[in-house]
Amino acid sequence: xxxxxxxxxxxxxxxxxxxxxxxxxxxxxxxxxxxxxxxxxxxxxxxxxxxxxxxxxxxxxxxxxxxxxxxxxxxxxxxxxxxxxxxxxxxxxxxxxxxxxxxxxxxxxxxxxxxxxxxxxxxxxxxxxxxxxxxxxxxxxxxxxxxxxxxxxxxxxxxxxxxxxxxxxxxxxxxxxxxxxxxxxxxxxxxxxxxxxxxxxxxxxxxxxxxxxxxxxxxxxxxxxxxxxxxxxxxxxxxxxxxxxxxxxxxxxxxxxxxxxxxxxxxxxxxxxxxxxxxxxxxxxxxxxxxxxxxxxxxxxxxxxxxx
Amino acid sequence: xxxxxxxxxxxxxxxxxxxxxxxxxxxxxxxxxxxxxxxxxxxxxxxxxxxxxxxxxxxxxxxxxxxxxxxxxxxxxxxxxxxxxxxxxxxxxxxxxxxxxxxxxxxxxxxxxxxxxxxxxxxxxxxxxxxxxxxxxxxxxxxxxxxxxxxxxxxxxxxxxxxxxxxxxxxxxxxxxxxxxxxxxxxxxxxxxxxxxxxxxxxxxxxxxxxxxxxxxxxxxxxxxxxxxxxxxxxxxxxxxxxxxxxxxxxxxxxxxxxxxxxxxxxxxxxxxxxxxxxxxxxxxxxxxxxxxxxxxxxxxxxxxxxxxxxxxxxxxxxxxxxxxxxxxxxxxxxxxxxxxxxxxxxxxxxxxxxxxxxxxxxxxxxxxxxxxxxx
Numbered sequence: 001x002x003x004x005x006x007x008x009x010x011x012x013x014x015x016x017x018x019x020x021x022x023x024x025x026x027x028x029x030x031x032x033x034x035x036x037x038x039x040x041x042x043x044x045x046x047x048x049x050x051x052x053x054x055x056x057x058x059x060x061x062x063x064x065x066x067x068x069x070x071x072x073x074x075x076x077x078x079x080x081x082x083x084x085x086x087x088x089x090x091x092x093x094x095x096x097x098x099x100x101x102x103x104x105x106x107x108x109x110x111x112x113x114x115x116x117x118x119x120x121x122x123x124x125x126x127x128x129x130x131x132x133x134x135x136x137x138x139x140x141x142x143x144x145x146x147x148x149x150x151x152x153x154x155x156x157x158x159x160x161x162x163x164x165x166x167x168x169x170x171x172x173x174x175x176x177x178x179x180x181x182x183x184x185x186x187x188x189x190x191x192x193x194x195x196x197x198x199x200x201x202x203x204x205x206x207x208x209x210x211x212x213x214x215x216x217x218x219x220x221x222x223x224x225x226x227x228x229x230x231x232x233x234x235x236x237x238x239x240x241x242x243x244x245x246x247x248x249x250x251x252x253x254x255x256x257x258x259x260x261x262x263x264x265x266x267x268x269x270x271x272x273x274x275x276x277x278x279x280x281x282x283x284x285x286x287x288x289x290x291x292x293x294x295x296x297x298x299x300x301x302x303x304x305x306x307x308x
Numbered sequence: 309x310x311x312x313x314x315x316x317x318x319x320x321x322x323x324x325x326x327x328x329x330x331x332x333x334x335x336x337x338x339x340x341x342x343x344x345x346x347x348x349x350x351x352x353x354x355x356x357x358x359x360x361x362x363x364x365x366x367x368x369x370x371x372x373x374x375x376x377x378x379x380x381x382x383x384x385x386x387x388x389x390x391x392x393x394x395x396x397x398x399x400x401x402x403x404x405x406x407x408x409x410x411x412x413x414x415x416x417x418x419x420x421x422x423x424x425x426x427x428x429x430x431x432x433x434x435x436x437x438x439x440x441x442x443x444x445x446x447x448x449x450x451x452x453x454x455x456x457x458x459x460x461x462x463x464x465x466x467x468x469x470x471x472x473x474x475x476x477x478x479x480x481x482x483x484x485x486x487x488x489x490x491x492x493x494x495x496x497x498x499x500x501x502x503x504x505x506x507x508x509x510x511x512x513x514x515x516x517x518x519x520x521x522x523x524x525x526x527x528x529x530x531x532x533x534x535x536x537x538x539x540x541x542x543x544x545x546x547x548x549x550x551x552x553x554x555x556x557x558x559x560x561x562x563x564x565x566x567x568x569x570x571x572x573x574x575x576x577x578x579x580x581x582x583x584x585x586x587x588x589x590x591x592x593x594x595x596x597x598x599x600x601x602x603x604x605x606x607x608x609x610x611x612x613x614x615x616x617x618x619x620x621x622x623x624x625x626x627x628x629x630x631x632x633x634x635x636x637x638x639x640x641x642x643x644x645x646x647x648x649x650x651x652x653x654x655x656x657x658x659x660x661x662x663x664x665x666x667x668x669x670x671x672x673x674x675x676x677x678x679x680x681x682x683x684x
Contacts, residue, residue, distance in 0.1 A: 015524050022536070144623055152650050247620060288526075
């Protein structure tokens, strides 16, 4: 187990280094410098600015400085916001993104599980079909389309919740629902399949035969066993929420990392794009690692070192 | 007691013929026929297929169904809602309506009229609440832009912010979205099948190196790769497709590898090899047909995710450049005037949603049809 984790950490490190290298050189290929034409700087001033940002050094030196900086948590300075460190900008914006992501994940999995549970209990009944329908629609309709519907009806037409911005609890409602629709769909589907499988197994029949009532069977015996595999889908869902936050934060003007990322793409603020890219990658790799470890812990039948 | 023993003459042997025996059994079904029968029984999948065929048909022929072109701008007829003769009950009557609140009926009327450039002739005003109960006066105004602007030909999906015909733009956008998604899925399939197949079939060191490579690049979130690729290449149909393919082939490669690994150690492959089949023959005749079902299912799931990613890219400002339009860019434009003119967002969002649902439902159906074991 320890050897496996160490091995995984080495891969994680290589991947991150690869991403850092890739983003660095791709960004160098891009046109443009931090000196926009509007600044109208003299040649000497330009030289000073380039010197300050270390942009006059040969490429390998710049690369070396960048990578060593990374290890110290230094992601460089933003082009757009004068003299602000990318890492502080990201840290400041992490709060809303994390709140939104956590709420959507929690809300989505709980609602989804309930839907799946109901579907499995009333297998092939009306509730099953409606729950499956919701799952298919939720999985298919992109979150931004759903966000538009919510914004228009709940926000504009009925005025139940604020349409955008981030100034309090009620501002998180619409973006959370919009983000949660995908986890709801996936969790419902998964829960239904798992629950049907569990309810069909022998120990459930035994419990029924011994006189446990329907409710007891479903909640005491069924749910507990169906929940275990469900843990493993939370990781992939968290990853998918990362993509979701990019658009959702923009639509609802939430001051999170995703919104900053899209803004930076439109203003060519390369250090922020690089920083966010690395941040997302780090989060992604971390989640994948945790999922894999969880798989092993929860279900020992899954061999950790497959392929040997 | 002699009755107990009937004479043997009473029994005549039934004449059994080989052919009759065959008739009793069911006709032999190939794997494909069997799967197709199962698929046809799946109502949801059939509805999905029908929707997809309908949308594909409209994407091909829709733009030629009226006299407008996708890029013909006319600001005088901008932001007009949809109107279809005979479908008024669906809300497609070509009118705009608004509800205004004010202290008095007169001022509510004035502000409602002001929304439609004070065009009293073509605006019908209904007083919902004259404010006599002490509350705010509420007035509903229904405006007919078709009459106001003397437009004789209906816009079936209305017009966008620049007066372009949404019908033509939506179907041309669908065409581009479908084109990108199908192209990306096809390339994913070719690369993934080749990579996974080679990796598994040759095994050993080749497999090891190829898998280590996959392990490293799957760590990169596809979101990041796609955004970076689009940033360095100019946005366009080809660059978006390439960006989608760069990480898109990996799941396919993994699935094919897993399946081939399982198959190649089975007896029928060994038998074929013992009988002297070449590598090529084993792959063509034994491995590919057995993996085909999974390849098709996976491709069917790749297509909607490619459509989604393309729309997503348009949405964060990395989509197709302006004269071109995909469903994603149309939705992005629609969001800009969502509060006042929601119908501009409505049509492309509707088509995109139906497209996604169609593909997902059909893919689910195919999975159930090809692999009945996976059904409960």
